[in-house]
Amino acid sequence: MLLSVVGPGIITGTVDNDATGITGYALAGSQFGYDLLWLLIVTAICLAAIQEMVARMGTVTGKGLSDLIRERFGVAPTAWVMVLLFVANAATTVAEFAGIGGASQLLFGDVARYIAIPVAGVFVWFLVLRGSFRMVERLLLILSLVFVSYIVSAVLAHPKWSEVIHHTVVPTFHLTAPYLLIFITIVGTTITPWMAFFQQSNVADKGLHPSELRLERIDTYTGILALNVVAFFIIVATGATVFVHHVHVDPSDPSAFAKIALALKPLAGQYAEQLFAIGLLNASLMAASVLPLSTTYAITEAFGLERGIDKSFAEAPAFLTIYTTMIVLGAAIAMFPGAPLALITNLPNIVNGLMLPLLLPILMLLANDKRTMGRYANTPLFNVFSGIVFVFLSLVTLAFLASIFFPALFAA
Amino acid sequence: MIFLSDFLNAEVVDVRQHRVGRVRDLVVVMTEPFPKVTGVILKNNRKVRSLDWSVVRSWDNKELSLKVDAASLQPHSRADSELWLARQILDKQIVDMDGRRVVRVNDLQLSQVEGSMLVIGVDIGSRGLARRVGLEGLGRRVTSALGLDWPQKLISWEAVDPVKSDVSSVKLRIAHSKLAKMHPADIADIVNELSPDDRSAVFAALDDEKAADTLEEIDEPQMQASILERLDVERASDILEAMAPDEAADLLADMPRERAQQLLQKMEEDEAGDVEELLAYREDTAGGLMTTEYVAVLHTLTAAQAIERLRELEPDAESVYYVYVIDEEEHLLGVLSLRDLIVAKPETKIRGFMIKNVISVRLDAGPREVAEVTSKYNLLAVPVVDEHNRIHGIVTVDDVMERVMPARGGGRRRRIF
Numbered sequence: 001m002l003l004s005v006v007g008p009g010i011i012t013g014t015v016d017n018d019a020t021g022i023t024g025y026a027l028a029g030s031q032f033g034y035d036l037l038w039l040l041i042v043t044a045i046c047l048a049a050i051q052e053m054v055a056r057m058g059t060v061t062g063k064g065l066s067d068l069i070r071e072r073f074g075v076a077p078t079a080w081v082m083v084l085l086f087v088a089n090a091a092t093t094v095a096e097f098a099g100i101g102g103a104s105q106l107l108f109g110d111v112a113r114y115i116a117i118p119v120a121g122v123f124v125w126f127l128v129l130r131g132s133f134r135m136v137e138r139l140l141l142i143l144s145l146v147f148v149s150y151i152v153s154a155v156l157a158h159p160k161w162s163e164v165i166h167h168t169v170v171p172t173f174h175l176t177a178p179y180l181l182i183f184i185t186i187v188g189t190t191i192t193p194w195m196a197f198f199q200q201s202n203v204a205d206k207g208l209h210p211s212e213l214r215l216e217r218i219d220t221y222t223g224i225l226a227l228n229v230v231a232f233f234i235i236v237a238t239g240a241t242v243f244v245h246h247v248h249v250d251p252s253d254p255s256a257f258a259k260i261a262l263a264l265k266p267l268a269g270q271y272a273e274q275l276f277a278i279g280l281l282n283a284s285l286m287a288a289s290v291l292p293l294s295t296t297y298a299i300t301e302a303f304g305l306e307r308g309i310d311k312s313f314a315e316a317p318a319f320l321t322i323y324t325t326m327i328v329l330g331a332a333i334a335m336f337p338g339a340p341l342a343l344i345t346n347l348p349n350i351v352n353g354l355m356l357p358l359l360l361p362i363l364m365l366l367a368n369d370k371r372t373m374g375r376y377a378n379t380p381l382f383n384v385f386s387g388i389v390f391v392f393l394s395l396v397t398l399a400f401l402a403s404i405f406f407p408a409l410f411a412a
Numbered sequence: 413m414i415f416l417s418d419f420l421n422a423e424v425v426d427v428r429q430h431r432v433g434r435v436r437d438l439v440v441v442m443t444e445p446f447p448k449v450t451g452v453i454l455k456n457n458r459k460v461r462s463l464d465w466s467v468v469r470s471w472d473n474k475e476l477s478l479k480v481d482a483a484s485l486q487p488h489s490r491a492d493s494e495l496w497l498a499r500q501i502l503d504k505q506i507v508d509m510d511g512r513r514v515v516r517v518n519d520l521q522l523s524q525v526e527g528s529m530l531v532i533g534v535d536i537g538s539r540g541l542a543r544r545v546g547l548e549g550l551g552r553r554v555t556s557a558l559g560l561d562w563p564q565k566l567i568s569w570e571a572v573d574p575v576k577s578d579v580s581s582v583k584l585r586i587a588h589s590k591l592a593k594m595h596p597a598d599i600a601d602i603v604n605e606l607s608p609d610d611r612s613a614v615f616a617a618l619d620d621e622k623a624a625d626t627l628e629e630i631d632e633p634q635m636q637a638s639i640l641e642r643l644d645v646e647r648a649s650d651i652l653e654a655m656a657p658d659e660a661a662d663l664l665a666d667m668p669r670e671r672a673q674q675l676l677q678k679m680e681e682d683e684a685g686d687v688e689e690l691l692a693y694r695e696d697t698a699g700g701l702m703t704t705e706y707v708a709v710l711h712t713l714t715a716a717q718a719i720e721r722l723r724e725l726e727p728d729a730e731s732v733y734y735v736y737v738i739d740e741e742e743h744l745l746g747v748l749s750l751r752d753l754i755v756a757k758p759e760t761k762i763r764g765f766m767i768k769n770v771i772s773v774r775l776d777a778g779p780r781e782v783a784e785v786t787s788k789y790n791l792l793a794v795p796v797v798d799e800h801n802r803i804h805g806i807v808t809v810d811d812v813m814e815r816v817m818p819a820r821g822g823g824r825r826r827r828i829f
Contacts, residue, residue: 061607061609062607062608062609062610062611063607067505067607070503070516071503071504074502074503074544075503075518075541075544075545076544076545079545204607206634207608207634207635207638208638209608209638209641209642303516303518303541304505304515304516304517304518304536306513
């Protein structure tokens, strides 16, 4: 019963708590305590602006985002967007498989990832193409309740609530490279282009009527709220445990996951690592199933290629090639011996971060198009608001680029 | 071959070689069998204007030269059934009637026939995509160097149906006339791939019977409901009337209560009554599975009268497997096959040769029980009766099998996004 009311917004919000998300929030809490809590409110508002637009477009036009981009901007701009989307999502898929590897290492020891990653790759491939994807999606959504453990653990850790609230409301900013890196990671992992594509396709596929827009908005905001509540408590839980005990967490260190898992100790005691691993595994598997598929649909839709998960290779060669490539590539890179996992999990945030300032104007143009949106087009006030979001995201991206090319600027 | 992309963005120069602007779009009127280009939309320094196709002298290499000078240019004469190719067709989805699928327009093929420029084909292939980004030449060199063939993928304009939701409904009726001739199952497959607005546009072009059959072929209740919700109440209720009562009831059960009530009120009383009765039963009972379209005749009739009665009723094919025999209060007395009726002497009373102990199920029987009964007695349909043995409907074997068998049908397209 409960599952029948779960809408595209809630699914999108849950899938967004993927491997890069969990690691990102946990690193934030481990390294800076509660200092970054305020950022969650800012990202939630930005995310709400973007996801509301795509949910509205999906409801009103009944078309996917890549359909709209193609129909409005023609072949060449669409091709650029699709290339970027493919790169960003392929990079994120690598990170999800790295998450699967990391989780399996915590559960079964070091060698496990060389078995777990290919098994997961094959599993995901078959699951989506030959199995009942909807059923497994629901199962994974239920398993996502494992994130509640962070809430419980955070409470059990007895954080100083006055401090928590203070940092949530009052921004704390350090102009240092590590802070900036985490800052961007959080923005990059929370607000991603693929979520826009994913949610709009899902909304369009549901065939909602514009009169149901209010419900779809509630669904969207609920998804974002759920996502941010989990993020909030991951930061509080790590802040109240790892950070206060001055455990130094270096993301490039193989033991980083084990250290982060300390956050669950107040709840799970000696099984903290296992609990953390299960959460990570679930989050990674869900995103690894959803991402390649949503990317493949976006690209094939944009170019009008034959698509559908029940098509044979002869019927839909491009569809199956893109889909399989993403999974094989993702699994292979994540499995590469001595792969720099820190870079792998950060790469998607770089590409996503770069893509956002590009995608947002496109979204705004589409959502302002009176021809397709009619009376549901953006209001002037909303445009001012999303303009501010655009400026904010562009600044973050610029700062991030600066920190890469001129690291000296941000030295402590 | 001439393509729309050859014209787009081409420089327009007048008879004195003065620049007039760049081509933005071509305007066509929907003539049969091929649309005819009537005008050119051009843009110069943010100013958009149009000119008549008749003043175009020649075009070559991204340049369009005119027969007249810029000062004497007149806007093209507007027509009701005109379309802007780049804005309304290019990059949009259209229905490929031969392939029975939805494709995207990568380019449009034009041809000069007896002084007119006609749209004759739609490019749906990778060459069209490459041409749009200026890479067709390069691609051809690469493929021919590799000894490969790079075929054009074109479909004839006669075989497409431009699904356009922002075109007025009069034009749509013409545009969809080809689509309307297809088999309902094929239309359903196509509709499956369209956006909700386009779906409604297709339905607007079908007559009530065809629309009802197509709706029955779409087996996702949610989608059926969303299509009806986007049509106006009058039209939606007309379509519902044309549907089998059990299908109509299933559909209404999936709609918001208010809207369903509204539709029921607009329907003819007879049909609405049948549907309302079906709606009252729970979905997982024989009552919920049954249809009220069955053939029943009074026990007092002779074989000849019964056949005459059948002629009057004009039953659908699927409901004529069995002819049920009832009394004045609709109590189920017996059953006949068509064969029994035909071979019997015309003047014999049907009471005399009907099969008296009829296999039936109660209104509250579960689907499994209904399935067991039909398979045990090899029935194509089983009558549904109340506690007083009054007949209320029949459950056909395909309806009950659909319910009992696992949902995954082989042929249907599965969708995720």
